Amino acid sequence: MTQGPKKTKDAAHTVGRRAFLAAAATAGGAALTKPQAALAQTQPDVRPATPTVPSAAGAAAETHPPAADSLTVGRTGSDFMVDVFKKLDIEYLAMMPGSSFRGLHESFLNHGANKKPEILTCTHEEIAVAMCHGYAKVEGKPMATMLHGAVGVQHASMAIYNAWCDRVPIMMIGGNTLDSTMRRPGPEWAHSVQDNAAIVRDFLKWDAQPVSLEDFSETLMRGYSLAMTPPFGPVMVVTDSELQEHPIEGKDPPMSRVTVPRPPMGDMGGLIEAAAMLAKASNPVIVADRLVRTQAGMNKLVELAELLQSPVIDRYGRLNFPTMHPLNQTARAGPVIAAADVIICLEVVDPWGVVNQLSDVVHRFSRRTAKADAKVIILRADELLVHANFQDFQRFPNADLTIVGDGETSLPYLVEAVAKAVPAASRAAHQARRAQLEEVSRATRTRLVTEASFGWDASPISVARVHAEVWDLVKGLDWTLTGSDMGFQSWWPQRLWKMEKSYQFAGGSGGYGVGYGAPSSVGAALAHRKHGRFCVNIQSDGDLMCNPGALWTAVNHKIPMLNIMHNNGGYHQEWMHVQRMAARHSRGLDNVHHGNVLPAIDYAKLAQSMGMFAIGPIRDPAELGPALRRAAEVVKAGEPALIDVVSQGR
Amino acid sequence: MKTASLALAAVILSVTSAAAQPSTLTGDVERGRKIFMDVGCHQCHGTVGQGGNAGLRLAPNPRSADFIATYIRKPPLVMPPYTEAALGNQAVADIHAYLASIKPPPPISEIPLLKQLAP
Numbered sequence: 118m119t120q121g122p123k124k125t126k127d128a129a130h131t132v133g134r135r136a137f138l139a140a141a142a143t144a145g146g147a148a149l150t151k152p153q154a155a156l157a158q159t160q161p162d163v164r165p166a167t168p169t170v171p172s173a174a175g176a177a178a179e180t181h182p183p184a185a186d187s188l189t190v191g192r193t194g195s196d197f198m199v200d201v202f203k204k205l206d207i208e209y210l211a212m213m214p215g216s217s218f219r220g221l222h223e224s225f226l227n228h229g230a231n232k233k234p235e236i237l238t239c240t241h242e243e244i245a246v247a248m249c250h251g252y253a254k255v256e257g258k259p260m261a262t263m264l265h266g267a268v269g270v271q272h273a274s275m276a277i278y279n280a281w282c283d284r285v286p287i288m289m290i291g292g293n294t295l296d297s298t299m300r301r302p303g304p305e306w307a308h309s310v311q312d313n314a315a316i317v318r319d320f321l322k323w324d325a326q327p328v329s330l331e332d333f334s335e336t337l338m339r340g341y342s343l344a345m346t347p348p349f350g351p352v353m354v355v356t357d358s359e360l361q362e363h364p365i366e367g368k369d370p371p372m373s374r375v376t377v378p379r380p381p382m383g384d385m386g387g388l389i390e391a392a393a394m395l396a397k398a399s400n401p402v403i404v405a406d407r408l409v410r411t412q413a414g415m416n417k418l419v420e421l422a423e424l425l426q427s428p429v430i431d432r433y434g435r436l437n438f439p440t441m442h443p444l445n446q447t448a449r450a451g452p453v454i455a456a457a458d459v460i461i462c463l464e465v466v467d468p469w470g471v472v473n474q475l476s477d478v479v480h481r482f483s484r485r486t487a488k489a490d491a492k493v494i495i496l497r498a499d500e501l502l503v504h505a506n507f508q509d510f511q512r513f514p515n516a517d518l519t520i521v522g523d524g525e526t527s528l529p530y531l532v533e534a535v536a537k538a539v540p541a542a543s544r545a546a547h548q549a550r551r552a553q554l555e556e557v558s559r560a561t562r563t564r565l566v567t568e569a570s571f572g573w574d575a576s577p578i579s580v581a582r583v584h585a586e587v588w589d590l591v592k593g594l595d596w597t598l599t600g601s602d603m604g605f606q607s608w609w610p611q612r613l614w615k616m617e618k619s620y621q622f623a624g625g626s627g628g629y630g631v632g633y634g635a636p637s638s639v640g641a642a643l644a645h646r647k648h649g650r651f652c653v654n655i656q657s658d659g660d661l662m663c664n665p666g667a668l669w670t671a672v673n674h675k676i677p678m679l680n681i682m683h684n685n686g687g688y689h690q691e692w693m694h695v696q697r698m699a700a701r702h703s704r705g706l707d708n709v710h711h712g713n714v715l716p717a718i719d720y721a722k723l724a725q726s727m728g729m730f731a732i733g734p735i736r737d738p739a740e741l742g743p744a745l746r747r748a749a750e751v752v753k754a755g756e757p758a759l760i761d762v763v764s765q766g767r
Numbered sequence: 768m769k770t771a772s773l774a775l776a777a778v779i780l781s782v783t784s785a786a787a788q789p790s791t792l793t794g795d796v797e798r799g800r801k802i803f804m805d806v807g808c809h810q811c812h813g814t815v816g817q818g819g820n821a822g823l824r825l826a827p828n829p830r831s832a833d834f835i836a837t838y839i840r841k842p843p844l845v846m847p848p849y850t851e852a853a854l855g856n857q858a859v860a861d862i863h864a865y866l867a868s869i870k871p872p873p874p875i876s877e878i879p880l881l882k883q884l885a886p
Contacts, residue, residue, distance in 0.1 A: 563886060570875055571827075572813050572815045606820075689810045689811075700847045701847070703852040706853060706854065707805075709807065765809075765813050765817075767810070767811065767819045
């Protein structure tokens, strides 16, 4: 076991404090004399007539040091906590500092040597948690954050909600001071909370507030284990400041160990039934959303699709299926669903939305877009983790068969069952379907490339052109794509780029909470860094303005990534909502931009102010390619860069 | 798709009796461009009508001004409806003139970045 620092007599501390008081007195005296003349010329003199003199009691309290043995301590609870933490092999801990975890902060730095985890400095707790979100989806395991009492958790809440909706594991350590008699007057009271995790409990997978170090050890291991069991989720362990800072008397308490449970697989009988339905179908369709975590998962999905020669619709909660595979019919989701007789939804967040639409009109109504008798099969783990208050669980799907289990874990068994269920006599029909889908796929790709040519030389630069230029940059590299929800990019990367590795795209925010793009991309780029991947972040302007400090963290910790600003100057989706309301009231459209337009922000200067290499704003499409290549050299050298592209809306 | 086309045709027929159809009005390209930007058509349809995930492509070679008027008054899909009080027929004629002025892009064979993406 790692030993804490040796207990030493704190003579230096005492001398330092006295020296500080002496220095303060000198500085105070100087302040009374030197700047007076200058002050008198520029502003009224509001200083008190006589200097404030501490009372006798105050002076005694300030100058009489406490007993030496209470000034320093040896091994404290926070050192033990760091030792427990190291068992989890967590690489990074993103945080904004806060006094409620000062004990842990110092122990991570000095006792833990700031390694595994290494602390990453953030300028907002929302950034810290969103970084954890982006990292976990790439690395397949959590990173950690520390949140300061009531204030840090509230700052972090939106990012926690995104992680909850996206079912992503995050280890969060909250700080708190439970014993009210131990709180310093003022801020420490305002920052303390009786039940810290209650603020965000509706969207946590689990939380606890251990009251002893042994309890902490078991709690941290349980938290990690739960976070890493599908359905994944963020967990919070609240650490009391007294528990962190109090010395350990005698021997350390026992330390727990963690074993990540095997993920839950779907019922085999259900999988066999699903396989039979798919094998008998005339037009089976596979819909995947938050399914694939690994390349093995993507390969299995390809195997399933090719066994059936069925179209696949990727809803891009993750990158589930190679974009250029001829069975990828995502761009034709409407007609494919309309023709289906059996639809299997693999880790689909909203299966109801796969086969229904709801119209955004005065009197809203829904209609089924699939055939009335089309069968819907659901395979997902979501049913194992549903809370009541927040409604991210979507509309009740009315499925014909629901199998509860982790999709990626169950997939090999489903493939095996389908291979057995498909009769040999069907193979000719399957091959005919494959040939037809190949032809349709080729036509669709031709159509999409043609569509990308419209507005090619426009300024603001078309979103399609931006992505064609970026593809030309990355096509020969080991690249990855991150960013805000890709609907804002009209899904051009997924339409134009050859994506075939599971890590090349990890989906959106989950909760559609704006402010996710920049910090989650920094976290993702951090995870990609050790693999040497070239990370491209397509960054929406409104999203960046929620958490611009994420750029600074990327600079400060040398996280290479190419940020491409989608600078469209407004909140276009919300703009359209106000347009809809104005049109509905026949009130004209003159005012609808108010509240929806971002002022002309110079994002290159914003990035430069934080030490990031940046070019822009770029309005001429002919200048984009050369700018991208210049910025790419910076990224390849290990630094982040930003290109501000004045772009079309979507 | 066929059902949607029939529904749209029915909508068009039901509105063709309205007075002062945009096709009878003279549109102004520059005024149309300004309206297209000011009222926010460009947000979904792009500044040169190229379309995107949120809106259909409108140019080059736009549908007739009357068709556009009919469509925006009673859109069958996700677009919000725009009554004549919100966007008059003269404005529609101007928008149509602007869309009609937009030149087609070069062919894919002349755009190397897209040529490499074609199947």
